[in-house]
Amino acid sequence: MNIGEASSASGVSAKMIRYYEEIGLIRPMGRSGNNYRVYGEEEVHILRFIKRARNLGFSLEETETLLKLWQDKDRESSAVKDVATAHIGDLERRIAEMQGMVKTLKHLAHCCGGDNRPNCPILDDLAGNGVGDVPVPAAGRKMHA
Amino acid sequence: MNIGEASSASGVSAKMIRYYEEIGLIRPMGRSGNNYRVYGEEEVHILRFIKRARNLGFSLEETETLLKLWQDKDRESSAVKDVATAHIGDLERRIAEMQGMVKTLKHLAHCCGGDNRPNCPILDDLAGNGVGDVPVPAAGRKMHA
DNA sequence: CTTGACCTTCCCATGATGGGAAGCTCCACA
DNA sequence: TGTGGAGCTTCCCATCATGGGAAGGTCAAG
Numbered sequence: 001m002n003i004g005e006a007s008s009a010s011g012v013s014a015k016m017i018r019y020y021e022e023i024g025l026i027r028p029m030g031r032s033g034n035n036y037r038v039y040g041e042e043e044v045h046i047l048r049f050i051k052r053a054r055n056l057g058f059s060l061e062e063t064e065t066l067l068k069l070w071q072d073k074d075r076e077s078s079a080v081k082d083v084a085t086a087h088i089g090d091l092e093r094r095i096a097e098m099q100g101m102v103k104t105l106k107h108l109a110h111c112c113g114g115d116n117r118p119n120c121p122i123l124d125d126l127a128g129n130g131v132g133d134v135p136v137p138a139a140g141r142k143m144h145a
Numbered sequence: 146m147n148i149g150e151a152s153s154a155s156g157v158s159a160k161m162i163r164y165y166e167e168i169g170l171i172r173p174m175g176r177s178g179n180n181y182r183v184y185g186e187e188e189v190h191i192l193r194f195i196k197r198a199r200n201l202g203f204s205l206e207e208t209e210t211l212l213k214l215w216q217d218k219d220r221e222s223s224a225v226k227d228v229a230t231a232h233i234g235d236l237e238r239r240i241a242e243m244q245g246m247v248k249t250l251k252h253l254a255h256c257c258g259g260d261n262r263p264n265c266p267i268l269d270d271l272a273g274n275g276v277g278d279v280p281v282p283a284a285g286r287k288m289h290a
Numbered sequence: 291c292t293t294g295a296c297c298t299t300c301c302c303a304t305g306a307t308g309g310g311a312a313g314c315t316c317c318a319c320a
Numbered sequence: 321t322g323t324g325g326a327g328c329t330t331c332c333c334a335t336c337a338t339g340g341g342a343a344g345g346t347c348a349a350g
Contacts, residue, residue, distance in 0.1 A: 049271050056250060073263060074263060075265070076262065077264055080267050080268055081254055084253065091246055095240055098236050098240050099240060101200075102237060104201060112222055112225065113226075122211075122226065123214060127190070
């Protein structure tokens with residue numbers, strides 16, 4: 001099976017399959033006489049594993065860890081669970097951050113007439129003239145040295 | 146005021162201030178005799194506006210639009226509201242996507258012993274042997290578009 | 291033999307940010 | 321007056337995962 005077929009069988013683009021090989025996520029594939037990469041069911045299975053891990057938001061680095069654990073018959077399931085749990089925490093942090101943004105934005109949008117007049121509390125808020133609650137202080141880092 | 150001072154006054158790093166200038170988000174600053182960029186209150190105000198827009202998750206492109214609307218005294222507030230509303234929708238879509246991931250992951254993690262035995266439903270699921278309800282049908286939902 | 295669909299490698303772009311090098315300027319202090 | 325260091329300048333590189341596209345080889349069907 002050539003790369004195109006492996007691609008449609010796994011849902012991973014040919015471009016990405018080559019990239020995964022380049023960064024060492026998957027082993028370099030054997031080549032047929034014409035220098036084309038050759039794939040078997042085994043490889044497609046691995047690619048599908050990667051695809052699913054990516055769909056769940058795991059980074060390629062985390063995916064690599066999971067892949068190694070998958071192939072390690074002596075793994076401890078706690079190692080897998082740890083990776084998953086950390087990822088859940090990461091997702092929840094990002095979700096909370098975005099929810100904060102949505103909350104503020106909805107409040108501002110609600111206060112904005114959205115008509116043909118220039119008066120706009122959204123811009124007022126961005127300009128520093130808050131309409132109420134102000135999110136994300138987030139500024140004061142490495143200043144002044 | 147030099148770039149370092151403008152940076153701590155606005156919360157935008159000097160690196161980013163130069164970058165914003167480079168991509169045309171802000172006008173090139175005047176230079177003093179020593180070739181240092183010179184900033185005034187006006188510019189710091191603009192940088193703070195950008196900072197706040199970024200904190201609310203607006204892209205630099207959206208920020209540019211908002212900035213122009215801010216400076217356009219004849220704007221219609223509906224234009225601003227449209228940008229904000231579209232962004233809210235975008236955030237909500239991403240939140241929903243991540244919540245789906247979290248839901249699946251929590252289910253899997255819940256089913257995983259997390260002990261010293263190799264048996265692991267998380268890996269089983271990634272390998273294609275679902276543990277029950279499994280969203281993300283690898284073939285059905287096109288990431289690409 | 292030609293055409294077109296594949297495959298190969300290589301380079302570039304994305305978005306927003308940081309790191310760091312090499313070289314300049316400025317200021318304070320001895 | 322010299323010197324050190326902080327701060328400024330530009331330039332290049334890295335991130336993360338992905339796609340676009342060019343230039344060229346290969347294969348199968350017409």
